[in-house]
Amino acid sequence: MSAATEKGTISAALVEEALLELRRLGHDAEALLRGVGIDPPALAQPGARVPAALYARLWLASVRVLDDEFFAMNRRRMKPGSFAFMARAALGEASVGAALEGALRFLGLVLDDLDPRLSRCGALAEIVLDEPPGPPPRAFTCFTLWLMIHGLACWLAGQRLPILAIDLRSPAPDYDGDYRVMFGPNLNFSRPRSRLLLDARALDQPVRRGKDELRRFLAGAPANILVRYRDPQSLAMRVRAHLRALAPADWPDLEALARHFHMGASTLRRHLAQEGQSYQSLKDQLRRDLAIAHLDGGEPNFAELAFGLGFADASAFYKAFRKWTGATPGQYRTLIRQRGRHAAIVQTARED
Template identity: 60%
Template sequence: MQSDKGTISIRLVTEAVLELQGRGQDSGPLLARAGIAPALLAKPYARVTCEQYARLWLDLARQMDDEFFGLNARRMKVGSFAFMARTASKETSLEPALHGALRFLGLIFEDFSPRLLRAGGMAEIAIDQSPNSQATRPRAFADFTLWMMVHGLACWLVGRRIPIIAIDVQRPQPDYLEDYRVMFSDNLRFGRPYSRLLFNAQWLDLPIRRSADELKQFLQAAPQGILVRYRDPQSHAARIKAYLRGIKPERWPDIEAISAHFFMAPSTLRRKLSQEGQSYQSLKDHVRRDLALNRLNQGEVNFNELAFELGFADASAFYKAFKKWTGSTPGQYQAMMQPQGGVTVKTAQTG
């Protein structure tokens, strides 16, 4: 069942209050203040609004003095995210901003430390586990929460949604994945050697031009402003991508035919997609990218055949498009996604 527009699964609410409950505290009053009926925790298919989840996050942070849900031995005290955002917004481009933000988080956390790595055309936000930690990350929820904060901040800093190529998680696969796929990527893998979020390194070079007023507005809207930045599963873009996935690329309709399928004029569809920051061509590119990544993850080695199946004129056109999507060639991507692979050829400088 597809996620409802602007909502979050009750299972993530359960994850959010789990540490509080483990300390013997009642989550009922917090849930009630957020407008969430405590009885919903027993209904696995229930959903809450982004606003309700954001209120719960803020109230939990105040009660625990921890903006990280108590997921680490050392608290991420209230005000930490705001300090990190203010510092990052003063940098000239995204790469030093992310380095500073991740160094700051590394000072806060006791059990693990995030770092930015860059090699060639790909980059990753990796999470290193402390070998001496007694309170290791028990749940993938911790990794996804960290990435939500950092990725959400990064998107705001450059004023664009940064596409996520893939996510590897060290922890076992949780029972519930649907919202993680909606928020981040369909390309999720668990039980990996370490945790990392991969994206095209070209985004690191984008400039940061955020005013003090924009920063103030961003922080006033956090964390709801971060939550709503993620993909809306009921948007026109998402519905079109879901439709295209069910058709072979060679049979994809033109803009007139796809508009008729959704009962609107081509000009109306173009306008609605533009309001979502998309175009029909970009959506076709996104679906081709996802299909290519899925096949490569399965071990596809005949790149000429894959190029033809994806609707490219030849392998050269496929290579060019793949390099644009990911910053790497198909072969380089496959090597990096092996169990021992990673963006480890060169660690980006921190100075």
């Protein structure tokens, strides 16, 4: 991952994705780019990127031109003010989960082609997109919707809500680097259905925002949902990136990790605590993410998976996985297969 990606910039590929429908409708995309401070010829340079703040300005400019907050990617426009209305309504709920359910119902009314719904199973929660028959929407469409939903949920909770995985029906785009920075590495394409997987316990958190904070949040949108809760420079994210580059059996102890980051163990522990994390919680989260990714990909041997994740034996892995998800590895894999079959049946019925 390049340093540019990590410092709050957006690739030229995503800029072009944002302009696709605007161009198709006959609008002057180059004039729009120049109007927000982006040089159109510079976008054609290899590896070109723009500051996230300029991408946010481009989003707002497209809203004015298209009279649509969703880049004209749906048959029915998402009229300006829709996101603000959704956020105000969500603020009146007691929990993040209740706020999300209300926001998703609202989006289902606003968007004809994407009907998001929230479901829970034990310690897992998923936001599923019920899509009409036919070709899937492009990845950029789904990721823009996830950005709105997840960004709002993070703001309501006052912290980043970790994403366990994202599945999309659409094929992988030519470039997905920005999506992996924004949403995490566990992105899966050409799947039977589109969904975002969360830890259900995060949804039980109270809404921690007030009306004054809402005004500031809306004044800063969409720039604040592009970068505020996706801080790859935080110590926790740097620790995760370091661990992900190693096999779990090679993960260092706290003292060795602190030396890697050129600080004392107590300092590292204190900085992680300030971010609401601990070294043990980060290791647990990463093991959980890796376990779910392997099971979702059809990992057949639980003993090998347990060993690969650094557990002493399969029973320790079973115990930890049940704590993470409320299900055994076998139950979770069966659930994934059942849902995949159900999604295929529903899709076939719609096409018939």
